[in-house]
Amino acid sequence: MGKNNSSKNIKYLDNSAFSELTDCHPSKDIKGSLGQEFRSKKIVVCVTGSVACYKAIDLIRTFMRHGAEVYVVISKTVEKFMNKEYFAWASGNEVVSELTGELEHVKVANYNTSDLIVVYPCTANTIGKFASGIDDTPVTSVLSIGLGSAIPIIIAPAMHEAMYYNDIIKSNIQKLENMGVMFSTPVMEEDKAKVAPIDLVLSQSISAILSHATSINPIPSQVETNWNFFCKNEVDRLSDIKDKDLLFYFTNKKIMISVGSTIEYIDPIRIITNTSSGKMGLSLIKQSLKYGLDVTIVKGMTQIDEKFKEISSTRFNNRLQIIETKTTDQMAEAIVRELERTNYDFVILAAAVSDFKPSTTSEKKISTDNPSLQLNLVPTIKIVEKVKHIQKSTFLVAFKAEYRVGIQNLLTRSWHKLVQSRSDLIIANDVGLEESVIGSDTNKITALDRERNYFDFPPDKKDGVAENIFKLIYFKLHQSNT
Known part of the structure; x- marks a missing residue:
């Protein structure tokens, strides 16, 4: 030629x-x-x-x-x-x-x-x-x-x-x-x-x-062939980041964290929900306060309410605001309201929000005499997709939980969520793994960024996982500014 x-x-x-x-x-x-x-x-x-x-x-x-x-x-x-x-x-x-x-x-x-x-x-x-x-x-x-x-x-x-x-x-x-x-x-x-x-x-x-x-590619095992993801070895480098670096960087910045689960009413007594404990969110809050951030918590239902009462009564309470919610709509309204009136440097959506809710809610308790009950479920609002529409400059971290899907499909589904929500990081975990069971004290996460780089962390206590998330945020932002 x-x-x-x-x-x-x-x-x-x-x-x-x-x-x-x-x-x-x-x-x-x-x-x-x-x-x-x-x-x-x-x-x-x-x-x-x-x-x-x-x-x-x-x-x-x-x-x-x-x-x-x-x-x-x-x-x-x-x-x-x-x-x-x-x-x-x-x-x-x-x-x-x-x-x-x-x-x-x-x-x-x-x-x-x-x-x-x-x-x-x-x-x-x-x-x-x-x-x-x-x-x-x-x-x-x-x-x-x-x-x-x-x-x-x-x-x-x-x-x-x-x-x-x-x-x-x-x-x-x-x-x-x-x-x-x-x-x-x-x-x-x-x-x-x-x-x-x-x-x-x-x-x-x-x-x-x-x-x-x-x-x-509707077959799950084939989904990952369309997207290449790039494993980054910087996880080991995060251990070199000291608490003083994080304290200097994060002090007086504002963060909003959603925690817990949401409920959706079938009738005044019965609900649809999930088994999220709120422990991961609590660990993120503790690390936020440790690094000097002003923290707004949008709290759903948790299994550890007493822990949240303890943390709100500590010396940090002047840097802490807790907004109580129950349903997905309530949580969405609270988050949107906060974003519209306060500029946040970081938003971490760690709450396990219900994906579906009944299309109608009975005003009265549904009788047990009914021979059967059929529920028509409709999707709930996608809270994560609201954030960047209101505050484009906030650093958005979202969570993605899957069940026994394998690393490639975990990454692909996380990438889909990152794109739809314009998140800066997705924290993904497979709750089908023994070390990531919902409600446990441990977690194993994989973090995915906008460049399709992923950071695979070993299993750890949730306080350690939260620390690594803040180190990764610091690493990503510090890297982009140098």
């Missing part, structure tokens, strides 16, 4: 040509600088002829900063607004602006060639053509192939507000949504349906790739 041919192939998703050429462009120096959520992933960004097309540059660069290899396909009308070389610079790859005998649309959107297609911005014209099966531009042809190849597709519309609310446009959007196409809701300002913020599209994109990877 000659030099010119090789260079030309950068434009297409020809994997044989990528091994040596895709990482050579200087524009790719930013890859992974903000995270590795898209490590080894290929994203096609389609740009249509909207005046907002210049905003696609920032989206392309954002995807790259999170680890993606990005390929750009544009409609011909885009070049009326800006030169396609801007997109070549942004992505580090040549731009597809016309279809030739090389079948560019097939090469970028055929089976297993790309992980995601994002149209940003997308005009009403392109939405209509896509919904009607018209393939007369590079973008609509890529979308047609991508839909047939079951590649996740996200569309971010941009147009005048009145046009967006046109019944034909709404019908086309509904039609595409019924086919599995996702839409990023535009921002309504100045009589315009302005293209969705990049943060929203980024979040949707991470979720789309993750959900797609999981859905095509």
Whole structure:
């Protein structure tokens, strides 16, 4: 293969040509600088002829900063607004602006060639053509192939507000949504349906790739093959971190910790709950106070209420606030209220929140004379997903408990939760293991970060586990600032 041919192939998703050429462009120096959520992933960004097309540059660069290899396909009308070389610079790859005998649309959107297609911005014209099966531009042809190849597709519309609310446009959007196409809701300002913020599209994109990877591998033993996780050996280095370092770093910072379990009422007497004891949460609180933090506890139901009474009556009580809750809704309301009125440096959600609740609650005790009782359960609110919507800058640590799933599936399910909630760390444990049984005094945790690095800790008393969690938080933040 000659030099010119090789260079030309950068434009297409020809994997044989990528091994040596895709990482050579200087524009790719930013890859992974903000995270590795898209490590080894290929994203096609389609740009249509909207005046907002210049905003696609920032989206392309954002995807790259999170680890993606990005390929750009544009409609011909885009070049009326800006030169396609801007997109070549942004992505580090040549731009597809016309279809030739090389079948560019097939090469970028055929089976297993790309992980995601994002149209940003997308005009009403392109939405209509896509919904009607018209393939007369590079973008609509890529979308047609991508839909047939079951590649996740996200569309971010941009147009005048009145046009967006046109019944034909709404019908086309509904039609595409019924086919599995996702839409990023535009921002309504100045009589315009302005293209969705990049943060929203980024979040949707991470979720789309993750959900797609999981859905095509429903067998648990195969789930982990879609995501690579990287074992870090820094666990031993955490022992070098001294209490004085932690005290100096954490003193006078604010932390909110949720602990215990929640209950959901069937009737005024009967409930649904879980067997969480609150011991892990108590250990986290003790370590927080030890390191000088101001602590807000959002407490559910625990098996050790007397321990919480003891800690609230100690010399630390001027740095301690306890908010009592019972149900998931009450806990969610308390956490949201606190986040809206106080800036927290750290939030650790260690409570075992009920995932489901009865769809209706009987106001009276259900009679035991009933020959049978059927409960219709519905999902509860996802508290963890509220935190970053209110306080983007807080360092969020969430917990993920599984039962006898194996390390790879534990990591994959934890990664899914991390992405959905935008957590900074997930503390995962398999409660099917002897050393991690719910209610015991010991725990074995695996911590997962945003770069898919995981830290596997040996079994320990829960006070020791809590100490390691704070050391890891310190290590992650101190590392990012040096």
